[in-house]
Amino acid sequence: xxxxxxxxxxxxxxxxxxxxxxxxxxxxxxxxxxxxxxxxxxxxxxxxxxxxxxxxxxxxxxxxxxxxxxxxxxxxxxxxxxxxxxxxxxxxxxxxxxxxxxxxxxxxxxxxxxxxxxxxxxxxxxxxxxxxxxxxxxxxxxxxxxxxxxxxxxxxxxxxxxxxxxxxxxxxxxxxxxxxxxxxxxxxxxxxxxxxxxxx
Amino acid sequence: xxxxxxxxxxxxxxxxxxxxxxxxxxxxxxxxxxxxxxxxxxxxxxxxxxxxxxxxxxxxxxxxxxxxxxxxxxxxxxxxxxxxxxxxxxxxxxxx
Numbered sequence: 001x002x003x004x005x006x007x008x009x010x011x012x013x014x015x016x017x018x019x020x021x022x023x024x025x026x027x028x029x030x031x032x033x034x035x036x037x038x039x040x041x042x043x044x045x046x047x048x049x050x051x052x053x054x055x056x057x058x059x060x061x062x063x064x065x066x067x068x069x070x071x072x073x074x075x076x077x078x079x080x081x082x083x084x085x086x087x088x089x090x091x092x093x094x095x096x097x098x099x100x101x102x103x104x105x106x107x108x109x110x111x112x113x114x115x116x117x118x119x120x121x122x123x124x125x126x127x128x129x130x131x132x133x134x135x136x137x138x139x140x141x142x143x144x145x146x147x148x149x150x151x152x153x154x155x156x157x158x159x160x161x162x163x164x165x166x167x168x169x170x171x172x173x174x175x176x177x178x179x180x181x182x183x184x185x186x187x188x189x190x191x192x193x194x195x196x197x198x199x200x
Numbered sequence: 201x202x203x204x205x206x207x208x209x210x211x212x213x214x215x216x217x218x219x220x221x222x223x224x225x226x227x228x229x230x231x232x233x234x235x236x237x238x239x240x241x242x243x244x245x246x247x248x249x250x251x252x253x254x255x256x257x258x259x260x261x262x263x264x265x266x267x268x269x270x271x272x273x274x275x276x277x278x279x280x281x282x283x284x285x286x287x288x289x290x291x292x293x294x295x296x
Contacts, residue, residue: 017271021278028282035286036293054231059226069220072211072261079210183262190253194246198234 009173016177017083020184025149027188034195044065044129049200051116052068052137056107057197060100061189067096068186071155071179081169083162090175091157093182097152108138137196144188151182209266217259227255 038045074089115122116134123131158178161167167175230249234242244266264275 017274021274024278028286032286033288036289039290039293058227058231062224065220065223065227068257069216072216073213075263076216078212105216126290127216145238147269171235178206180262183257186259187254191247191250194230194234194250198230199243199246 007171007173011175012177013180014181020180021025023184023188027140027191030136030143031191033197034136034140037129037136041127041129041132044127045133046200047127048130048133049196051111051114052197052200053107053110054197056103057193060103063096063100063103064186064189067093067100068183071182072097073170075176075179078139078162078167078172078175079169083165083168086162086175087159090155090162094152094155097148097155098105098147101145101152104141104148140192141196144185144192147185147188151178151185154178154181209263211260211263216260221255223253223256226256 037143070089070092073085074093077085077089079085082189107199111117118131118135119122123134158167158175226249233245233249238278258275264272
């Protein structure tokens with residue numbers, strides 16, 4: 001006698017949200033460090049902030065907001081039992097993740113080329129506030145970039161499961177939780193963008 | 201539709217696209233504000249716009265608007281926790 005496998009939809013989603021709350025606290029700690037050092041070195045932060053390229057920040061913001069839209073649409077598509085659209089939308093989200101990382105590579109490459117990286121001779125010779133700014137910048141965007149990479153990989157797994165038929169209108173919690181993780185990546189960037197690219 | 205007893209609200213593509221347009225407009229606004237030095241309100245203004253954008257993402261893209269009380273309260277609790285440790289750190293840092 002076979003019974004249907006045990007499913008706890010609300011529990012699965014609650015678990016995902018609890019994890020996302022810990023992620024918010026994690027990045028919240030980095031934002032707190034930023035705020036404390038901004039209060040301590042306002043002039044050095046302003047000087048360092050002028051080294052940032054707004055165009056990269058704006059491009060990455062638009063890419064992530066759009067990818068979030070595609071991920072949210074993918075959830076709607078699976079609820080409507082439209083597998084082809086779901087896969088196309090997930091593919092679009094993963095493409096956005098890849099473009100974001102290429103963009104980040106170009107941005108970091110340009111900065112490292114100008115001698116801006118943790119413990120570089122240029123930063124070591126400059127005022128301490130500037131090296132603090134760039135250390136926090138690399139730590140925060142690096143950790144965020146890692147989340148983009150993990151999110152993209154997670155959504156690729158989700159897409160494979162949609163293709164196999166393991167995710168369908170009767171059971172799509174994998175897709176929903178994958179999309180939630182992706183939205184968190186977008187949410188964190190929404191705060192990184194003004195702090196590092198705009199306010200200084 | 202969904203497993204379990206609860207009915208699931210399905211967000212339309214149009215509704216999601218409207219939220220996306222709102223997010224793009226707020227992004228344009230925050231860049232515009234930062235290019236026009238509006239004085240001390242600058243940092244707080246940028247953070248306020250970011251908070252509105254974050255609220256839109258959580259409410260619509262993450263479906264929080266259609267979730268039950270438990271998740272909403274947990275979100276509230278998380279934000280209060282964050283506010284407490286940011287606030288208490290500044291009580292220390294600002295008055296040393």
